[in-house]
Amino acid sequence: MSEFIQLHMLVSYPPSNLNRDDLGRPKTAMMGGAQRLRVSSQSLKRAWRTSDIFAGALAGHLGIRTKEMGTLVYRSLASGVSLLEIVQGTRDAPATFKPVPEEKARKWASGIAGIFGKLKPGDDALEIEQLAHFSPEEIAAIDALVAKLAATGKDPGEDDKKLLMERHTAADIAMFGRMLAASPIYNTEAAVQVSHAVTVHTVAVEDDYFTAVDDLNRGEEDLGAGHLGETEFASGLFYLYVCVNRDLLRDNLGGDEALTAASLRALVEAATKVAPTGKQNSFASRAYASYLLAERGCQQPRSLSVAYLKPLQDADLLGSAIRVLKETRDKMDAVYGKCSDACCDMNAHAGEGTLQEVLDFVAGHHA
Known part of the structure; x- marks a missing residue:
């Protein structure tokens, strides 16, 4: 038990x-x-x-939850910068491979994104409709595929598309779970x-009426506040x-x-x-x-x-x-x-x- x-x-x-x-x-x-x-x-x-x-x-050992992996893959392919560097938000990361032409980059990025969820309507859409939680192992696999595609210039094969993983070490996914409606075999029970x-x-929600003053208002013509607002709190x-x-x-x-x-x-x-x-x-x-x-x-x-x-x-x-x-x-x-x-x-x-x-x-x- x-x-x-x-x-x-x-x-x-x-x-x-x-x-x-x-x-x-x-x-x-x-x-x-x-x-x-x-x-x-x-x-x-x-x-x-x-x-x-x-x-x-x-x-x-932490994953990334996003709809925009396709966009990140496209940026990587189009710029030659590693996907891992882009995901981590590294500034001024150097290119590590020759950038891929825009048409191919969009096509490949759209195909990779579609593995993790249904794409939004539109030709070569890059964003999926639902949030997907990517494990570190899956991100690394996508990064390796991006580098391979850039090096060979060839469309990915069926084996290349096996990016989803049942076993991983993403602690946040292991704790809180994930659901991939299109590929339930890769779901993780929280x-x-x-x-x-x-x-x-018992609690009563209260109202806070507040004002903001314009620093350049000298009170010569208008003595009122520059902004009035209201917010609730408890x-x-x-x-x-x-x-x-x-x-x-x-x-x-x-x-x-x-x-x-x-x-x-x-x-x-x-x-x-x-x-x-x-x-x-x-x-x-x-x-x-x-x-x-x-x-x-x-x-x-x-x-x-x-x-x-x-x-x-x-x-x-x-x-x-x-x-x-x-x-x-x-x-x-x-x-x-x-x-x-x-x-x-x-x-x-x-x-x-x-x-x-x-x-x-x-x-x-x-x-």
């Missing part, structure tokens, strides 16, 4: 608008008959996946499930639940135990430290998790969100949220039996435990 790692986090954000809806307002959700502030799992995963923590800990973060208390203490199928994560990474451990460490550190980027310049609403409970075991996992079905109203909101979370876990264990074989927590509110201890706990594996 699979081993699961479950994370229960409490993180408090000051006035912010981290994750907006189609009207620009902070996202909300009804829970327990009360309006809560919400941050979507998609927003959280995006922030973690593109964080410096992931980039540093998982260098060489090993990490992330809940929407919701506040443990603040709250959020509960977030993450469930990791550790065995599936290891399988997705080809059985690489060291990379699996590194991925788990990066995931937990990013989850506790990295906030979504929405409106950060306006609110500077960066925050670390105040409490983290990690559990490990082979029982069926469960969220502890029911602890906050009744909105909290205590003056010591964080202290109460931690207490209620622990009480709910203990009561559920008393009824169902223990959901985990071991646990480890970090309580910044009380100054107890450390993040390093939790990282060591989730990275460790006991058969």
Whole structure:
């Protein structure tokens, strides 16, 4: 049976608008008959996946999600610059092969892009209709094919087009999965499930009316502001639940135990430290998790969100949220039996435990 790692986090954000809806307002959700502030799992995963923590800990093992690989391949063929240099955004990268004529470059780039998804309408279209997540191995294979095409000047053969790979070492794909509708055999089942973060208390979204002053307005003719605007914001203490199928994560990474451990460490550190980027310049609403409970075991996992079905109203909101979370876990264990074989927590509110201890706990594996 699979081993699961479950994370229960409490993180408090000051006035912010981290994750907006189609009207620009902070996202909300009804829970327990009360309006809560919400941050979507998609927003959280995006922030973690593109964080410096992931980039540093998982260098060489991160994919790229884009619709525009065809355009990048075309630029490489047309300029003679390596695709890897273009993908990495290297400035003034030198040409490494003779540029390909525009017509051939577009034709070949369109054909390569079409392997990863349905192309948008149009002759020799370069962009695919849906986002595709490319592993480092697939990008390297495309780069090698580009160099071969430029050197031979011949159209790619059927073997050249075998660019999709079932096995790869892209930790972000292994964690969060990928879906290729046209080639489902190359799909990756996500090993990490992330809940929407919701506040443990009722929240009312507020309006911020603001002005901007024209620096060159001396007040001689017009004393008014140069710009008027309005934005919405809210603040709250959020509960977030993450469930990791550790065995599936290891399988997705080809059985690489060291990379699996590194991925788990990066995931937990990013989850506790990295906030979504929405409106950060306006609110500077960066925050670390105040409490983290990690559990490990082979029982069926469960969220502890029911602890906050009744909105909290205590003056010591964080202290109460931690207490209620622990009480709910203990009561559920008393009824169902223990959901985990071991646990480890970090309580910044009380100054107890450390993040390093939790990282060591989730990275460790006991058969």
